Structure formats: structure tokens, C-alpha cells
Amino acid sequence: YNFQHLLASLPPMDIALRLRGQPVRGGGDVWSHLRFVRHDVEFTAEGETKMLPAPEDKYGLVQAWLERLVCDDPDRGGFKREELRDFVHFCTSRKTFRAFVAHDPARDDIVVRVYAPPPGRGYCPTASTCNRELQLPCGYADAAALSRGVREALQNHRCNEAHEGGASFAFQ
Numbered sequence: 254y255n256f257q258h259l260l261a262s263l264p265p266m267d268i269a270l271r272l273r274g275q276p277v278r279g280g281g282d283v284w285s286h287l288r289f290v291r292h293d294v295e296f297t298a299e300g301e302t303k304m305l306p307a308p309e310d311k312y313g314l315v316q317a318w319l320e321r322l323v324c325d326d327p328d329r330g331g332f333k334r335e336e337l338r339d340f341v342h343f344c345t346s347r348k349t350f351r352a353f354v355a356h357d358p359a360r361d362d363i364v365v366r367v368y369a370p371p372p373g374r375g376y377c378p379t380a381s382t383c384n385r386e387l388q389l390p391c392g393y394a395d396a397a398a399l400s401r402g403v404r405e406a407l408q409n410h411r412c413n414e415a416h417e418g419g420a421s422f423a424f425q
Contacts, residue, residue: 274349277337281325287323287340287349289316292368304368304388311391312367318396319365322403327418331402336407343410348383367391378406396397 261267291312296304307315323340325331332340339413342348344363351361364386370376376390376398393399 260284265396270352273352273362274347276349277341278338279334280331282350283337283341284320284323287305287319287365288358288362289365289367292366295327303319305371306368307367307391311369315367315389315391315393315399316365318393318399319403320349321396322400326354330397339407339411340403343384343407344382344387363387365389376402378403380406 278307289312290307291302295302295304295306319375322331323337327333338348341350343365360384362383366386366388368390370390370392376392378390379388380386381388390402393402
């Protein structure tokens with residue numbers, strides 16, 4: 254099919270936007286793309302329990318704490334603009350949002366799966382970029398601990414990207 258006529262009808266700015274994506278404008282922008290899911294079944298892989306159901310009360314707390322981290326001003330402990338871009342990149346492998354005419358939750362939302370970690374396991378958030386999913390443990394004692402955990406995960410992601418030059422694959 255010859256796309257030349259279609260491309261000729263679009264202004265260069267539209268083409269650039271579709272190729273680059275929509276930049277992250279702020280915490281409210283990121284928050285509007287998050288969709289929370291409470292993990293409600295035990296997940297076991299290779300004979301080891303990886304995720305337990307998240308208690309309802311902890312699920313609500315983690316959701317409120319993450320909202321504060323994403324939406325608050327940096328002066329009050331919220332993400333800086335670079336951290337918001339890193340957060341989106343950590344969850345999706347893109348530093349921008351898809352430029353869209355109509356919002357498609359399956360393609361545009363980032364699923365935040367809140368789960369309870371098994372006893373003796375760490376509380377480090379992980380992400381599945383193919384699924385646009387953040388796996389967020391609910392074992393944190395308070396908002397400050399969640400903030401430290403998420404920021405540490407972002408820092409590890411930045412270091413891995415600098416050393417490996419992009420996405421890395423590993424079994425956990």
C-alpha cells in the first residue's frame with residue numbers, strides 16, 4: 254500500500270508527535286495512566302511462592318502513598334519531572350506516552366499490581382514492560398519506605414540501562 258498520500262495530508266508536527274509520543278507533563282498526567290489491581294491469588298513459580306494476595310487495607314494505603322509520590326510537588330517529597338519520566342520508562346520501556354486520539358486502556362494504561370510479598374522476601378518493586386505492569390509489594394511500613402523502595406528500583410533501572418544499553422531479561 255502506498256502511504257505517501259496519507260503522510261502528505263498530515264502536518265509534520267503530527268507525524269513527529271506520533272513517532273516520538275506524548276511527553277510526560279507532570280504527576281497528574283502519569284497518575285491518569287495508572288490502573289490499580291489488587292493481587293488476590295497466591296502465585297507460585299518453580300515451587301516457590303512469589304506473590305500473596307494483598308490485604309484490602311494495605312492495598313488502599315499503598316495506592317494513597319503512590320499517589321502522593323507521583324502527584325505531590327518535589328518540595329513535599331514527590332517525584333521530580335525526570336523521576337516521572339524514569340518511572341514511566343521503568344514500567345513501559347518508553348519515556349513518553351503513546352500519542353492517541355482515543356484512550357485505549359489496554360495500550361495506554363500502566364497496571365499497578367499490588368501484592369503481599371511472602372515472608373522473608375524483599376520489598377523491591379519490579380516491572381513487566383511487555384505488559385505495562387508495575388508489581389508493587391504492600392509490605393512497606395509507611396509512605397517514606399515506599400518512596401525509598403520505588404526510588405531505589407528506579408536507580409537500579411537507570412544503572413542497568415547505563416551498563417546494558419536497554420532492556421535486560423532475567424528470571425527472578
